[in-house]
Amino acid sequence: MLKIKDIITIKIEKIVFGGEGLGYFNDFAVFVPMSVPGDTVEIEIISSKKTYARGLIRKIINPSSERIEDTSKISFEDFYGCDFAMLKYENQLKYKKIMVEDVMKRLAGLDNFPIEDVVPSDNIYHYRNKIIEPFSFYDNKIITGFFKRKSHDIFEVEENILNSVLGNKIIKSLKELLNEYKISVYDEINHKGLLRNVMIRTNSNNEAMLVLIINSNKVNEKIKDILLKFKDKFSEIKSIYISLNSKKVNTVIGEKNILIYGAKTIKENINGIDFHISPTSFFQINIEQTKKLYNIALELFSDIENKYIVDAYSGTGTIAMIMSKKAKKVYSIEIVKSASEDGEKTALENGINNIEFINGAVEDKLDFLIKNSKKIDTIIFDPPRKGLDSSIIDKVSDLNLQEIVYISCNPSTLARDIKLFKDKGYSLKTLKTVDMFPQTSHIECVALISRI
Secondary structure, eight states: OOOTTOEEEEEEEEEOTTSOEEEEETTEEEEETTOOTTOEEEEEEEEEOSSEEEEEEEEEEEOOTTBOSOTTOOSTTTTTTOTTTTBOHHHHHHHHHHHHHHHHHHHHOOSSOOOOOOBOOSOSSSOBSEEEEEEEEETTEEEEOEEOTTSSOEEOOSSOSSBOHHHHHHHHHHHHHHHHTTOOBOBTTTTBOSEEEEEEEEOTTSOEEEEEEESOSSOOHHHHHHHHHHGGGOTTEEEEEEEEOOSSSSOOSOSEEEEEEEOSOEEEEETTEEEEEOTTOOOOSOHHHHHHHHHHHHHHSSSGGGOEEEEESOTTTHHHHHHHTTSSEEEEEESOHHHHHHHHHHHHHTTOOSEEEEESOHHHHHHHHHHTTOOOOEEEEOOOTTOOOHHHHHHHHHHTOSEEEEEESOHHHHHHHHHHHHHTTEEEEEEEEEOOSTTSSOOEEEEEEEEO
16 A cells, blocks of 8 residues: 555546546555656655545656646746646647536446537637735845645745736736735734735736725725835726725635725726626636537527526526527526626616626525516526535526526536436536636536437
């Protein structure tokens, strides 16, 4: 049996769901992060269980043809926290499709179900319109960066390869100024220090919102003065907030977000609709892929022009408003009140009047619509990673809806829910995948589920 700190050589045979490589040492399964099928690698065992072990690459002995050319990069930190960046992009797409096929077979019981090739991203770097980086103090200076794998230790990178170019420039310049003023950095162990996180949101117009999260229950005047001075460095900054988070929690954004400069929101345009984005708004992070994703979802609906549609887990109502251009009426259900309010404001500004925003939990508000005899022809779901509660699937079945469109950022919970729908007399008709997150193992799925 393998022990921790053992050094072994292994050949990687496949990539499993979650993005880790898998090889065998004397028929014993070993998982290796940042490895590629075809790699022969020297690894150090970091954990060992009864049926498997996990090891980290020490050296690439013989690289796979699917690996990028620079074989000096071997660790999670070398790739700036991107767990698929060691793969050439065409191979990232290949293995994302394989992972989806695998979970659909294992968890949904679907054999030989046709899945189209993953829709690629036009931009595979610098595509994120939102980034949050934690502060730390290292080598006598303020840094921001990423958490090391399975750790709260922070490492800094020269360039965040996923953040927008503008976002990177702002964060780099802000750190220089904060270092000049020697602002204290939050220490989560003793709960002291001021700087917790920085968030940058950008849009297609190259405009930015800066949110500085601090360990305080009131606006720090020195921080406010620094930020107001800082804004003169970037004409692209249209909005600055100080977020107050004095609690011992992992939640990043504070309960109070104080606008100290500029507009309350920045805007993003999708399909001719201007959407407001605030510090707490949920908004897809890769805007060009979002447009592709939502257009695919719309195309799955039959006879959409005559349909009354529920958009469940609607967020700020992005897809609800896009659907409203074609559908008879849309009910937008969202539990976060500020998101529903952002949606109402956007709909009013864009002259959209066939949409109704409903604030509350999906299971409760579906009941509300049913009890009030509201017409519902179909539902589009875009739930969080945990997927749907079984009670919601029961309600959909009771309504006897003929089709459901399901957008998912987690193929495993989508597969589980497809199995539950199958048990209620539904079948998966279409499954498409979109690469929203290049350089990572994440994949977005869009499914059409229909009555048999």
